[in-house]
Amino acid sequence: MDKIPQNLETSGHKSRSTGNVLEKIKKRTNIEQPVPIKNDEYPPLEWPTRYSIEATKLYLTSGWTEHFKYWRFNSLSRLDANDGAVTQIRIPKIEEGYKLDYEIHPETTEEETNEKVCYRVKDSDTDPDELEEPIDFLPITSNLEEVGKENMKGMECVKFTGSYGENEVTNEELWAYYNHSAKAWVPVRYETRTSDTRHGYLKDHQIVDYFKFSPEVIKGVFFLFKNYTCKENGNDDDNEKLPNSNHIESMTAEEKKEFDEAFAAYKQKFNKQYTHQAEHEMRKSIFHKKWRLVKETNRKNLSYTLALNKMSDRTKKELKRYKGLRRDKPRSVGNIRFPYSHEEIKKISETLPSHYDLRLEGVVGPVLDQDSCGSCWTFGTTAAVEGALARSNGGMLISLSNQALLDCSWGMGNSGCDGGDDISAYKWIMKHGLPTVAEYGPYSKQDGYCNIQNMTTTYKIRGWTDVTPLSEQALKIALINHGPLSVSLDAEDAFMHYDGGILYDTKCKSSADDLNHEVTLVGYGEKDGESYWIIRNSYGQYWGIDGYVYISTRNNNCGVMTEPTYVVVE
Secondary structure: OOOOOOOOOOOOOOOOOHHHHHHHHHHHOOOOOOOOOOHHHOOOOOOOOEEEEEEEEEEOOOOEEEEEEEEEEOOEEEEEEOOOOEEEEEEEEOOOOEEEEEEEEEEOOOOOOOEEEEEEEEEOOOOHHHOOOOOOOOOOOOOOEEEEEEEEOOEEEEEEEEEEOOOEEEEEEEEEEEEOOOOEEEEEEEEEEEEEOOOOEEEEEEEEEEEEEEOOOOHHHHHHHHHOOOEEOOOOOOOOOOOOOHHHHOOOHHHHHHHHHHHHHHHHHOOOOOOOHHHHHHHHHHHHHHHHHHHHHHHOOOOEEEOOOOOOOOOHHHHHHHOOEOOOOOOOOOOOOOOOOHHHHHHHHOOOOOOEEHHHHOOOOOOOEOOOOOOHHHHHHHHHHHHHHHHHOOOOOOOEOHHHHHHHHHHHOOOHHHOEOHHHHHHHHHHHOEOEHHHHOOOOOOOOOOOHHHOOOOEOOOEEEEOOOOOHHHHHHHHHHHOOEEEEEOOOHHHHOEEEEEEOOOOOOOOHHHOOEEEEEEEEEEEOOEEEEEEEOOEOOOOOEOOEEEEEOHHHHHHOOOOOEEEEOO
């Protein structure tokens, strides 16, 4: 069987044609034909610790694909994702008691296109039980049960199934065969369907086809980073103190029973399966803090409610990837003046409606999910540009590419999934223009190769305008006449667990230095004497109120009025 070269680069494809994709997958498949399987000829399902494999993931609900390559040698692991654009490598130092994570990805500046760079993160606080934890790739098997034999892609396989969740139920199907020469299980296909049982529709459907399995791995593939001068990629949260379990142990028996049931239900609902006991206890302690926040907040009968979500067991460092606004450079002033004087603002505000919602005018795109990529700044930016274009072309809303900003705007000061800001994005769009999603490709939730030079059509802007800060009237006027707007805010625990109502969080901050998340302002309203902003977030449509949050206008809560902007396309 062929050895794997050290500097293997991944090639792949993306396609919006499901039929063509399946045909290409079929041609790619190169798995050894297994011998007929008998029940007494194979052990329980468990993945090997040394192997290499490739996979093509087909997102049937969105109609696109992604190709992966993966290598593992005991606790060493490497994953090439997003058509080879991103390489992730994990190297544990068992004797020294720490692990190293390397990421190699392309950065496109104004001088260099798709230059591969390397970043290194050293985790010296790793629990000893976590040191041998590789990067996850193959399906978790603990929830799967054997149901019999079935032919898959011309091979006799053992079929395994499983399910989890309550209101949103995910059904899993895995086909695999036992490779007798390698003494290892080999996956052939893994399929998941997630359904909303309350409303009776399919929410998500994915198929992963595996091929080119090999039990032979050259250790050199894990040391690709030696070809680069790797930069340190750390931040102030690297040494955050994680909660211990003392506060859990101090609970009464009744409280502990309630909490254990809540954690068990949480793990099932969000398919939380932790690698080992040490991680399980760490996640449980973090969850306890968020569980108490949700429980105690909702008990107070405030103007808003909170709910647990997929982020409720994440560390502070991990949660930064669910935001992404960077504050590490001076903010440039808009090149187009705000066209309203203080006297004009005061006069116009006397005739402003009590409610206004741009969604009703068709200039706001659908709610998307940034996932664990610090790309919030791209969503605020594209929404502002899409809205300005729709206003100028007779109301036709064009979906513009967030991924292009992730891939291509490094030269203006952005850092892909490690964060950025709307101003740097505006500067890049002024020079290069934004392509459509249809031409550039969908959002991939990670950095990728910049393909802006291959686009036939891009949409440029003339510039951007800074709305008069800390003025509720000025912001409402800007929204009505120029919105939607990109706004920054401080997203703390209450915001991230928002479920409904009018959020007024006394713990979030409003100064420019404290803002950490970019969102889209689409409207405002009033209820029971409390006025609020209508804001589109980028956590998906199942967060908050169908992906939106209402934030109180009082005291510039969470900084919504601190630095709002809109763009000009004429």
